[in-house]
Amino acid sequence: MxxxxxxxxxxxxxxxxxxxxxxxxxxxxxxxxxxxxxxxxxxxxxxxxxxxxxxxxxxxxxxxxxxxxxxxxxxxxxxxxxxxxxxxxxxxxxxxxxxxxxxxxxxxxxxxxxxxxxxxxxxxxxxxxxxxxxxxxxxxxxxxxxxSSEQRGYLMSCFMDGSGTHAGKAVIFSWENGKILQDEEANNIIRESKWNSWNSGWRYYSVNRAESGFLSKIPEIFAYSKSYSNGESFLEYLSNDIKSLKNPTEFSYPLNFGEIPCTLSVVVIEKTRYRVEMAIRVQLSSVHSA
Missing domain, CATH: 3.30.450 (Beta-Lactamase)
Incomplete structure (x- = not known):
């Protein structure tokens, strides 16, 4: 606690x-x-x-x-x-x-x-x-x-530009941070982020992945990059993954709010050749969400 x-x-x-x-x-x-x-x-x-x-x-x-x-x-x-x-x-x-x-x-x-x-x-x-x-x-x-823990995570994502936010540990940017999702599961998450963000904790974004620096326009992702010592590499790596993405994927990264360990989750699905839909949430660890 x-x-x-x-x-x-x-x-x-x-x-x-x-x-x-x-x-x-x-x-x-x-x-x-x-x-x-x-x-x-x-x-x-x-x-x-x-x-x-x-x-x-x-x-x-x-x-x-x-x-x-x-x-x-x-x-x-x-x-x-x-x-x-x-x-x-x-x-x-x-x-x-x-x-x-x-x-x-x-x-x-x-x-x-x-x-x-x-x-x-x-x-x-x-x-x-x-x-x-x-x-x-x-x-x-x-x-x-x-x-609820989801609602607390939603609230915390609003404070991700605060000085008490930092990467939870050294992050290795690889596909170990990504998990392929079934179409139905990914679409349900996107739907929740659009219409039930308060109860689910997911926040919805639609972005043009062909646009330069498109991830920097997403507050949670940009704030996370600022909390990490090598944030530019994080943005570049995730951007390249999303540009080449074909299957619905969830990316997960460790995050701390003060002494509270959390996880930043990013679910991405391909909408058109250039546009992707994203759902993002900050989720408390099981210890602190109890």
Whole structure:
């Protein structure tokens, strides 16, 4: 488990790099009557925490507002930031169709760690390293909204450009990273990535493999290449494999988010001579998805 908080009865010594934090969390859920009501609710909640005052926050709110009007698409958004008082914050919002498909269901949670002078653990006080503050908040937020391992992987793929992301181990780029799939299995994954990305964790892309640098336009793959010391070789090798691909194939590569081991999976099928369809997801290892 990622959590490093010490319980109140824990008598272990605290190392110099451990710090004490006050932990607060706010959760809410709403089923608005109209799309405009849903948009107003999300913007209002973001304004409570002054999210829009940050450039990244403005983009976050813009993406949320757009998602409300994508009738068939579910959406998960997470924003990590440090507020004006120096507290670590993480805002998680989940938007998905309600059971009757005519309304949206919105679940939201805001988690925060503030520095504290209390040197013991408790319900509202935790002791963790500062470098683990944001990963700890993310896990607690995912736990509060009961996200599945696939949904957590979907969320993590949104943070793949973060400094805490790196290749899980030295990667040897060969066909040992690739696995041929049956047509039916591959088509089912592509279908899930198009219409059920939130529950399946897969994200859909359609690209022209004849275009120069086509993989660099896919956020997850580009971010992975940046986390690896020899990222250009990774992009070149995978690009060549996809250009010569004939059979549906799944490529898998190790990945870490902080101390959390994951796998980056890329499923590719040939659509036309030049165009391929891709489904990508980040999946937690079996130990951390339990």
């Amino acid at each position: 990622l959590t490093m908080a010490m319980n109140s009865g824990d008598q272990r010594s605290i190392s110099e790099n451990m710090e004490s934090w006050k932990y607060t969390a706010v959760n809410s859920m709403k089923i608005p009557h109209t799309l405009n009501d849903a948009e107003a609710y999300i913007v209002g909640q973001c304004n409570i925490w002054n999210v829009g005052q940050r450039t990244i926050g403005e983009k976050f709110i813009h993406d949320l507002r757009q998602s409300i009007h994508r009738f068939y698409n579910s959406f998960v958004g997470g924003l990590e930031y440090m507020d004006e008082t120096g507290d670590y914050c993480f805002l998680l919002i989940v938007v998905k169709p309600h059971v009757d498909m005519r309304q949206k269901k919105i679940a939201l949670c805001h988690h925060k760690l503030s520095r504290s002078n209390i040197r013991s653990g408790g319900l509202d006080n935790v002791i963790i390293e500062e470098s683990m503050a944001l990963p700890w908040l993310k896990q607690r937020a995912c736990d509060d909204l009961c996200l």
